[in-house]
Amino acid sequence: MIDLSVNFAGIKAPNPFWLASAPPTNSGYQIMKAFEAGWGGAVWKTLGVPVVNVSSRYGSVNYRNTRMMGFNNIELITDRPLADNLREIEEVKKYFPDHAVIASLMVESKKEWHQIIKDVENAGADGIELNFGCPHGMCERGMGSAVGQEPEVLKTIVEWVKEAATIPVITKLSPNISHIVDPGLAAVQGGTDSISLINTIKSIVGIDLDSYAPYPIVDGKSTNGGYCGPAVKPIAMNMLKDLAQHPEISKVPISGIGGIETWRDVVEFILLGATSVQVCTAVMHYGFGIVREMETGLRQFMEEKNYKTIYDFAGKALPNITEWKHLNLKHKVVAEINADKCIGCDLCYIACDDGAHQAISLPKEAENRIPSIIEENCVGCNLCALVCPVEDCITMVKKDDGTEHITWHERTMNNDVPTTFDDDRAGGKGHFVPKPTDALK
Amino acid sequence: MAEYKKPTSEKEFQKNFKQKKPLMNATEAYYEASRCLFCYDAPCIQACPTHIDIPLFIKQIHTDNVTGSAKTIFDANWIGNACGVVCPTGVLCEGACVYNHQDVPPIQIGRLQNYATNTTIEAQKDIFKIGKSNGKKIAIIGAGPAGIACACEARTLGYEVDIFEAKDKPSGLTVHGIAPYKITNEEVLKEIKYLQDQLKFDIKYNSAITSKEQLQKIEKEYDAIFLGVGLGKTATLSLEGEDKKGVVGAVEFIEELRMKHHKTNVPKKVVVIGGGNTAMDAASEAARMGARKTVLAYRRSKEEMGAYGFEYDLAISAGVDSLFNATPIAIVGNGKVEGVKFAKTEIIEGKLQTNMNNVFIVRCDMVIKATGQAKQGSFYQLIDDLEIDTKTRIVVNEETFQTSNKKYFAGGDAINGGAEVVNAAYDGKMAAQGINQWLLK
Numbered sequence: 075m076i077d078l079s080v081n082f083a084g085i086k087a088p089n090p091f092w093l094a095s096a097p098p099t100n101s102g103y104q105i106m107k108a109f110e111a112g113w114g115g116a117v118w119k120t121l122g123v124p125v126v127n128v129s130s131r132y133g134s135v136n137y138r139n140t141r142m143m144g145f146n147n148i149e150l151i152t153d154r155p156l157a158d159n160l161r162e163i164e165e166v167k168k169y170f171p172d173h174a175v176i177a178s179l180m181v182e183s184k185k186e187w188h189q190i191i192k193d194v195e196n197a198g199a200d201g202i203e204l205n206f207g208c209p210h211g212m213c214e215r216g217m218g219s220a221v222g223q224e225p226e227v228l229k230t231i232v233e234w235v236k237e238a239a240t241i242p243v244i245t246k247l248s249p250n251i252s253h254i255v256d257p258g259l260a261a262v263q264g265g266t267d268s269i270s271l272i273n274t275i276k277s278i279v280g281i282d283l284d285s286y287a288p289y290p291i292v293d294g295k296s297t298n299g300g301y302c303g304p305a306v307k308p309i310a311m312n313m314l315k316d317l318a319q320h321p322e323i324s325k326v327p328i329s330g331i332g333g334i335e336t337w338r339d340v341v342e343f344i345l346l347g348a349t350s351v352q353v354c355t356a357v358m359h360y361g362f363g364i365v366r367e368m369e370t371g372l373r374q375f376m377e378e379k380n381y382k383t384i385y386d387f388a389g390k391a392l393p394n395i396t397e398w399k400h401l402n403l404k405h406k407v408v409a410e411i412n413a414d415k416c417i418g419c420d421l422c423y424i425a426c427d428d429g430a431h432q433a434i435s436l437p438k439e440a441e442n443r444i445p446s447i448i449e450e451n452c453v454g455c456n457l458c459a460l461v462c463p464v465e466d467c468i469t470m471v472k473k474d475d476g477t478e479h480i481t482w483h484e485r486t487m488n489n490d491v492p493t494t495f496d497d498d499r500a501g502g503k504g505h506f507v508p509k510p511t512d513a514l515k
Numbered sequence: 516m517a518e519y520k521k522p523t524s525e526k527e528f529q530k531n532f533k534q535k536k537p538l539m540n541a542t543e544a545y546y547e548a549s550r551c552l553f554c555y556d557a558p559c560i561q562a563c564p565t566h567i568d569i570p571l572f573i574k575q576i577h578t579d580n581v582t583g584s585a586k587t588i589f590d591a592n593w594i595g596n597a598c599g600v601v602c603p604t605g606v607l608c609e610g611a612c613v614y615n616h617q618d619v620p621p622i623q624i625g626r627l628q629n630y631a632t633n634t635t636i637e638a639q640k641d642i643f644k645i646g647k648s649n650g651k652k653i654a655i656i657g658a659g660p661a662g663i664a665c666a667c668e669a670r671t672l673g674y675e676v677d678i679f680e681a682k683d684k685p686s687g688l689t690v691h692g693i694a695p696y697k698i699t700n701e702e703v704l705k706e707i708k709y710l711q712d713q714l715k716f717d718i719k720y721n722s723a724i725t726s727k728e729q730l731q732k733i734e735k736e737y738d739a740i741f742l743g744v745g746l747g748k749t750a751t752l753s754l755e756g757e758d759k760k761g762v763v764g765a766v767e768f769i770e771e772l773r774m775k776h777h778k779t780n781v782p783k784k785v786v787v788i789g790g791g792n793t794a795m796d797a798a799s800e801a802a803r804m805g806a807r808k809t810v811l812a813y814r815r816s817k818e819e820m821g822a823y824g825f826e827y828d829l830a831i832s833a834g835v836d837s838l839f840n841a842t843p844i845a846i847v848g849n850g851k852v853e854g855v856k857f858a859k860t861e862i863i864e865g866k867l868q869t870n871m872n873n874v875f876i877v878r879c880d881m882v883i884k885a886t887g888q889a890k891q892g893s894f895y896q897l898i899d900d901l902e903i904d905t906k907t908r909i910v911v912n913e914e915t916f917q918t919s920n921k922k923y924f925a926g927g928d929a930i931n932g933g934a935e936v937v938n939a940a941y942d943g944k945m946a947a948q949g950i951n952q953w954l955l956k
Contacts, residue, residue, distance in 0.1 A: 138549040139545070139546045139549035139550075416616075417614070417617045418554075418558065418613050419552045419554040419613045420556060421553070421554065421555060423555055424555035440561075463552050463617075
């Protein structure tokens with residue numbers, strides 16, 4: 075029997091699928107609708123002193139026939155009075171006592187923090203999330219990512235919060251920083267109960283070629299937005315890994331955010347150590363109903379792998395992520411083309427010839443378009459397999475027998491690495507490259 | 516089985532002759548374009564008689580450079596808009612699309628091509644440049660696709676061009692001889708107008724060249740002459756009773772249909788004789804004009820028909836019945852057609868034999884002969900030293916399209932005995948380059 079329920083730093087929820095603090099959690103109506111649809115928790119649209127928003131708030135990056143591969147927004151925190159939000163939090167909790175309702179907060183002074191914490195606790199919130207991530211508008215006023223980018227300030231505010239809070243505190247981090255461990259560690263040292271990441275990334279998603287204004291355009295002008303959606307997932311996962319591998323930070327649970335849309339995304343985030351996930355863009359694109367796909371997919375995965383709870387596999391990918399210098403230099407894969415599956419687009423040929431290592435050749439006869447691998451030139455880079463439009467047509471086949479193992483680190487220890495510009499130990503020495511003038515043929 | 520009601524108005528005609536390749540809208544074009552793999556040395560380019568850089572123009576549609584896309588198309592094929600819809604793409608570019616090897620529908624290249632050119636034509640974008648005048652003049656006989664293509668190319672090379680056209684409309688069989696469900700008259704004519712408006716060549720309508728004197732005058736006034744004269748009227752079958760009222764040639768029938776639409780008279784029962792693409796068109800058209808019974812009769816087997824399989828399927832889907840291995844031996848009727856007398860045929864020792872013991876009559880009110888067009892043999896005799904092959908086709912140099920009379924160049928149906936619009940477009944363009952080479956030598 076699979077049990078999807080989570081206890082995230084003391085916040086209990088029937089499943090790990092939570093809505094991130096964003097437009098889909100602007101009101102009690104939306105959150106009740108989401109819970110009805112199957113979401114286990116929701117982080118309320120950030121509360122604070124209500125703002126005034128602009129019209130024209132979102133922009134998107136479309137790729138090929140996919141809309142909103144990347145998405146950005148210049149919307150601020152809630153523009154609704156606090157009292158309205160508090161009343162709705164209370165109502166939601168009345169109908170859904172077992173679901174997680176988390177209040178995202180963003181205020182300035184210690185006094186305001188203490189007051190608003192008391193208010194949301196009285197309304198029945200199960201937890202608090204500190205918005206130290208918003209990279210547009212609010213940061214100009216010294217809040218949001220302005221805090222997330224200053225570990226010392228962040229730590230102080232976490233301490234203020236912890237003085238007052240009796241419910242679990244999640245600190246939400248900004249990715250707009252070169253080293254995510256710094257604010258992560260500051261949050262833990264400030265006493266946070268948990269961390270969530272990533273918030274949005276500062277972005278310009280496109281420029282109108284007539285008015286020369288970036289999207290979204292507000293009366294001919296714009297500002298940087300916060301980027302999210304499927305495009306940011308790889309960045310989010312790397313930051314999640316950085317925190318989850320850190321000995322101090324990993325003591326608190328982490329809620330994963332950033333481009334999550336499918337069950338596979340959810341599983342990947344959990345494998346990197348997240349024990350709840352938060353979703354926004356996918357809901358803004360497809361509505362609350364997508365949670366059905368996430369839940370059935372996660373259950374199917376767990377059933378096939380024989381996991382009872384998400385904790386059974388949380389963080390399972392972390393031991394396999396190491397530094398480059400510890401990778402086995404003796405591992406060798408070579409591309410193999412399945413001629414029966416090949417459709418003759420020859421994208422692998424041109425990708426390899428122009429973009430990689432000239433390890434694919436075309437047949438002499440014009441009518442035959444099936445390329446072949448020149449094994450001695452193939453460095454096993456994967457590019458051909460990645461560009462191939464046919465599933466399982468190009469595979470990377472292991473060629474070493476697995477008995478040899480040496481890393482850059484070990485070679486360095488053995489003084490066996492190239493040290494001069496023309497060192498004989500250069501990895502590419504003697505490797506085939508065509509003559510420059512062959513390009514002109 | 517009759518599928519169509521007799522059209523009594525233009526609206527009903529349009530319904531019966533609904534366009535097979537309707538104009539794409541921008542969204543459909545965008546999504547379809549996004550599927551293109553951008554194959555290396557793409558097979559679709561090789562399959563196109565004019566070698567349009569198809570992956571490039573598709574990419575240009577996808578990146579919203581529709582004008583650039585149209586330019587890519589016209590750079591290779593001056594009749595690019597019509598070709599997009601009238602080309603047998605299933606056996607040319609789309610037939611070569613690598614998706615066919617993956618059991619995935621090929622890219623709709625023809626419709627994308629038509630989308631790009633049509634959009635550009637409708638927007639009246641100027642994309643062509645007349646070449647710097649070189650003081651030389653070219654006369655073109657015939658304003659069909661070969662002649663128009665030759666004129667356009669010659670104008671970009673700086674020649675003065677006059678086209679002599681026997682009829683009152685340009686574009687030859689594209690407007691007079693193509694099935695109305697493939698392209699409308701308006702669509703054909705607007706492309707020619709678009710080309711003419713920018714490239715400023717003169718077309719002298721109702722100016723048939725039929726005498727030696729006319730040719731001598733042209734030879735004197737022009738530096739080179741291009742023959743894009745196509746083929747003649749439907750050839751005679753030398754059948755008993757062929758002169759009866761109601762016996763028409765397919766070319767003449769289709770021309771009347773294209774010009775008069777629903778006002779064309781098609782009786783209840785029609786027999787179409789022939790096994791080529793024109794026969795399929797004529798049969799399909801008779802059925803769409805409301806004939807209760809249309810019989811397509813071919814003297815050999817279905818497999819031996821010259822027509823493309825898809826053209827046959829189209830005729831059958833319009834309700835046409837087929838009769839194979841039957842050759843007409845006489846047209847019967849009292850003054851007007853009442854039926855066709857057929858004899859069954861069989862292949863004996865590799866030769867088609869008529870079995871006069873197996874003779875029967877198919878009752879009908881109209882006979883359409885789609886058994887090939889007569890060649891312009893008597894016209895060719897007016898030109899000194901013009902070499903003609905055994906099939907009465909003008910012999911040209913394959914690269915320059917120059918005839919045995921150096922001053923004359925030729926292309927289109929006159930040299931290939933009857934092929935596609937796209938072949939004529941290619942010939943005309945190459946002939947202009949051939950003329951250029953010859954005159955500038």
